[in-house]
Amino acid sequence: MSVVAEQTAWYVYGVVESSLASRLEARVVEEGELAAVVDSVSLTVFGEEALEEHLNDRAWLETHARAHQEVLQEISLAGPVVPFRFGTIYHEADDVRGMLRARSSELAAALARVRGRVEIGVKAWAGQAPVQPAAAPSTGRAYLEQRLGAQERARAATAQLAEAARDSHLRLLSRAVEGVANRPQPRELTGRDEAMILNGAYLVADVDPIRHEIEQLATDYGTQGISFELTGPWPPYNFVDEGGDQ
Amino acid sequence: MSVLEGPRLEEQVTLVELVDRVLHKGVTLTGDIVLSVADVDLVYVGLRVILASVSTLERLEAEAAG
Numbered sequence: 001m002s003v004v005a006e007q008t009a010w011y012v013y014g015v016v017e018s019s020l021a022s023r024l025e026a027r028v029v030e031e032g033e034l035a036a037v038v039d040s041v042s043l044t045v046f047g048e049e050a051l052e053e054h055l056n057d058r059a060w061l062e063t064h065a066r067a068h069q070e071v072l073q074e075i076s077l078a079g080p081v082v083p084f085r086f087g088t089i090y091h092e093a094d095d096v097r098g099m100l101r102a103r104s105s106e107l108a109a110a111l112a113r114v115r116g117r118v119e120i121g122v123k124a125w126a127g128q129a130p131v132q133p134a135a136a137p138s139t140g141r142a143y144l145e146q147r148l149g150a151q152e153r154a155r156a157a158t159a160q161l162a163e164a165a166r167d168s169h170l171r172l173l174s175r176a177v178e179g180v181a182n183r184p185q186p187r188e189l190t191g192r193d194e195a196m197i198l199n200g201a202y203l204v205a206d207v208d209p210i211r212h213e214i215e216q217l218a219t220d221y222g223t224q225g226i227s228f229e230l231t232g233p234w235p236p237y238n239f240v241d242e243g244g245d246q
Numbered sequence: 247m248s249v250l251e252g253p254r255l256e257e258q259v260t261l262v263e264l265v266d267r268v269l270h271k272g273v274t275l276t277g278d279i280v281l282s283v284a285d286v287d288l289v290y291v292g293l294r295v296i297l298a299s300v301s302t303l304e305r306l307e308a309e310a311a312g
Contacts, residue, residue: 014272014273015273058261061261061265062264065261065264065265065269066259066264068268069259069267069268082272082273083267083271083272083273084272084273085268085269085270085271085272085273085274086268086269086272087269088273107273110273121263182266185262185266190260190262199266231259231263234267237267237268237271237272238267238271240271240272240273241271241272241273241274
């Protein structure tokens with residue numbers, strides 16, 4: 001125990017039921033039926049100003065975002081957890097208790113919503129459309145027609161991908177309790193040649209049916225150059241925000 | 247990197263994937279709501295920096311696609 005003059009605060013990872021809290025190795029702050037899983041953090045690192053600076057540091061962000069995820073992942077294996085967004089920090093344990101009291105009904109409802117369920121991520125990727133070498137146009141008119149034809153094909157391809165994404169999402173939804181199609185991540189972030197056309201998250205009680213659906217989708221859409229990727233199970237990040245009006 | 251031997255999920259988790267969930271999802275206690283509960287004792291960080299950079303990239307993507 002090093003008692004230093006350093007100012008500390010309480011970082012909240014998420015909320016569980018008190019009954020689960022006693023079985024966790026994590027540090028918790030309890031209030032009634034609920035418990036917040038917390039860590040004591042230094043305000044020199046997690047204070048508002050310091051944090052804003054750190055968020056521009058990719059390595060720092062990655063380390064800490066990963067730590068947040070790892071803590072929640074471990075808890076989610078033990079029982080239902082309501083993940084909090086990264087960077088929710090209170091000065092005093094009493095403030096954490098106050099939050100648990102004030103939000104007890106929403107948090108209890110969120111716990112009920114995710115109990116016995118996990119989040120599965122599904123991404124669909126569209127490969128680059130093969131570029132067909134066209135014969136050099138001999139006239140201005142031929143050139144124009146070629147250009148218009150290419151634009152038309154590009155439009156049709158885009159519409160086809162949108163339809164594939166929509167159909168995939170609906171089919172995945174049919175295997176899930178709930179689902180949400182988030183905004184696909186841009187290439188600049190994914191660093192991949194393929195375009196992400198679906199960035200879905202699905203809340204499921206059983207992983208097998210949705211896994212099977214993904215295999216089926218891969219078969220059905222493989223000929224269009226669309227591939228699917230499953231991630232998770234995740235803690236239910238996408239299914240706990242009461243303001244979830246997506 | 248990690249001291250712990252990561253669960254299998256970690257292998258496939260990119261930073262973007264993490265940001266997508268850890269920073270964009272989960273329960274958001276926005277300043278207003280919580281400030282009224284905990285007075286000014288909450289340090290809620292809006293992560294505007296990241297959100298701003300992500301939305302910039304999304305705009306670029308939209309322009310590229312459009």
